Each structure stands twice: as C-alpha cells, then as structure tokens.
Amino acid sequence: MLHLRLITPSDRTDEVVQLIEKTVGTTHLAVLGGAARNPRGDVVLCDVAREAGDELLAGLRQLGIDECGSIAVENIDLSLSKRADKAEKEAPGEAADAVLWEQLADATHEESTLSVTYLAFITLATMIAACGVVLDNAILIVGAMAVGPEFGPLAGFCTALVHRQPRLALRSLTALLMGFAVAMVVTLGFSYFMEAVGLFTDKLLRQDRPNTGFIYAPDWFSFIVALLAGAAGTLSLTSAKSGALVGVAISVTTVPAAANAAVAFSYGQYNQAKGSTEQLLLNLLGIAVAGTLTLLAQKFFWARQRDRIGARSGRV
Structure with a gap:
C-alpha cells in the first residue's frame, strides 16, 4: 500500500x-x-x-x-x-x-545527477578495484562492485529513453561517462603513487591472475551477464527490491574494468587496458539495452493487463 x-x-x-x-x-x-x-x-x-x-x-x-x-x-x-x-x-x-512511473522517474533523476558525492563514490570504488586487480583479490573486486554507483545513471538513461526525454537521457549519459572518466584519471594517479611507495609493481600486474584475469578478457558471457543483470536491476528498482539491486551491483564488471584499464595504462600494458575498456563498454551497453527493454516490456504488459480488467469490468 x-x-x-x-x-x-x-x-x-x-x-x-x-x-x-x-x-x-x-x-x-x-x-x-x-x-x-x-x-x-x-x-x-x-x-x-x-x-x-x-x-x-x-x-x-x-x-x-x-x-x-x-x-x-x-x-x-x-x-x-x-x-x-x-x-x-x-x-x-x-x-x-x-510500476510507479512517477516514483521511478524521480528516483532516477536524483541518481543520475553528476554530483560530488557520485564522483566520490565511483572514484573510491575504482581505487578499491585497482588494489583488487593488482593483488588478484576477488574480495576487493566484489567490494568495489558493491560500492560503485554507476547503476543509477544507467537506470536514468533507460527511463529517459522509455519516456522519450532526450535531455534526461543526455544528462544521465554525461554523468555515467564523466564519472568513469574522472575515476579512471584519479586511479591512474593513485597507481603512480602506489608504485612510488612500493605497493604496486609491474610484476604483480603481469603475472597470472586467476581470480581477476577475466576483467580484461571480454567475451560473450560478459555481454550475456550484463543483459541479465540489467534486467534484474531494472526489476529491482521498479519493485523497490533494494536487496536484489545489491546482487546486481556485484555481478557486473564495470568498475573493476575501469580500474584495470587505468592501472594497466600506467604500466604501459596497453593490451590489458584495451581489453578492460572493451569489457567496460560491453557491460554498460548490455545493461542499458536490457534495462530499456525491461521497462518497455513492463509498460506494455501492465497496460494490457489493465485494459483486460477494464474491459471485463465494463461487461459486468
């Protein structure tokens, strides 16, 4: 109620x-x-x-x-x-x-604003992920995924597309891309600092990383998981299931991919940086496509259900 x-x-x-x-x-x-x-x-x-x-x-x-x-x-x-x-x-x-469309539009409007808090969260998440990829530590990777706030502007972008609001779509896309750009630049500097104090080394990045190697090796599974996570995340927003949204956050490789790209670039590992960037873009595309299609499907089926109930009530 x-x-x-x-x-x-x-x-x-x-x-x-x-x-x-x-x-x-x-x-x-x-x-x-x-x-x-x-x-x-x-x-x-x-x-x-x-x-x-x-x-x-x-x-x-x-x-x-x-x-x-x-x-x-x-x-x-x-x-x-x-x-x-x-x-x-x-x-x-x-x-x-x-689906309360007014509530969804209001929530995504706030989450898709390029604010200092949003930039702080995505930057901190990327720096945590940088530590995770260098140490090949899956726990740090999961923690960074949970901290990352990128699903907010992604949801705002999907909602704007469904509502045909180009200005909101542009603002959400700007917040998303600018957020990752700032986070990656800061993480690049963070990587140089960690190397200077002896905590990051080129050897750690080059060695086999069985727990985090997937981050710079995108494949079809990456896109499929992004599609599934995008649909689940959208459903969690429209049904106010925040617990499910946390699960979505730790299932998609966006923040860790951005972190690996920044660290790899700082060490001249351009193949890793390229693969990580492809992983990031692939996941963002999958979430956006699935989120938009999920909202369109919800809008269509809910309208049909209400029409059927209205028609039945009219006959009665």
Missing part, C-alpha cells in the same frame, strides 16, 4: 476527493479543511494499493495538484486494516508487477 498526503487549494478539494473515491483500490480517505499553511489549502490523506497508484498520480497531475499544491507519496510497510485488504483485492493486477 501507498500513503498519499496532498495539499490542495480549497476550491479544488472536491475534485480531488471525487477522483480518489472513483479510483479502485483507494481507502482511508481523510480531509482536513484549512489545515495547510504553506501553501494554504486543505490536507487530503488517503491510502491506495500500489497497483492503482500510477493511475491516481496521473489523475492528480492532470488536475494540476503538483503545481498549485503538493503530492507526497510514502510506502506503507505495515497496514492492519480490513479496508486496506479489500482495496488491494479490488485493485487491478498484482502489486509486485505494478
């Missing part, structure tokens, strides 16, 4: 209440007349089944409530109410399959 808190101008409250009451899957409606002070108006509260949330939010935006008032949405972790159970049963489809 979702909880909505609305601030509406007093002359628009009746329209909002009517919209909520006619939306299947809503309950616990409450109106606090004149309770809002900034902006002035009424406060309207209600709960709505997740599978009916996107329809209600779209209707509220058509009424202009996001411009003249406020729309706030929260996830309800626990709701002990027979009315809530009834609302969820009446709502079309399954909550796990529902």
